[in-house]
Amino acid sequence: MNIFNKISMLCISSCIVLISSCGNDSEAVDVIEENTYTSVDCSLLSSELNFISLCMVDPIVVPESNDNMNCQILAFTSDMESQIYILSIGINNTVDVAKSNYEADTQLSIVGAENIETTAVDNLGDEAKVQDYSVEDDNYLYLRIRKSNAVVSITSLLENGQTLCSHDTSEMISLAQQVLDKL
Secondary structure, eight states, rough: OOHHHHHHHHHHHHHHHHHTTTTTSSSOOOSOOTTOOOOHHHHHHHHOOOOOOGGGEEEEEEEGGGGGTTEEEEEEEETSEEEEEEEEEEEOOHHHHHHHHHHHHOOOOOTTOOEEEEEEEEEEEEEEEEEEEETTTTEEEEEEEETEEEEEEEEEGGGGGGGGGGSSHHHHHHHHHHHHHHO
C-alpha cells in the first residue's frame, strides 16, 4: 500500500467519523448546553498548533473541511514518507450526540490490525482513549477525545518503522491538549 493510499484511507475513516459527528438530529435543541462549541476555525487552529515539536512542518488544511463544524489537518515529516499526523475535529449538535459518536468511534474495527491495545487517558477532555496497533509494517497511534460537544481524533502513522520524529502517546496527548486549549 503506497503512501497516498494510506493517507486516503485515513482521511476517509476520519471523514466518516466527522460526518456522523455533525449529522442533523431529528430533535430540535431549545437550550444551548453549557460549555458547548459552535464552530472551529481550521486555518487558524493549524497555524497555532506546535507541530514543530513533532518534527512536522507546514500542516495542511484539507480543502473539503472548510465549514465551521468540521476541521481536518494533515501534517507530514520533512521527508513526506516516514510519518503522518491527521487531526480531525467535529463539532456536534449536542453533548449527547458527541457522547454517542465518541462511543461509536471507539467501537470501530480496524481491518488487518494486529495487537490492538486500547488505553483510557485521564485528564484530557471529558473522555479520551488511545489505541496502538499495527497493520503490515506500519504502526498507528489513534487518540480519540470528547470534550463537551466536540469530538477530536488524532492519528499518527509510522511507516515501515522509520521515523524522524517522536511517535508516542505523550506527544499525542501534548498535541491534543493544545487542540483542546484552542477550541
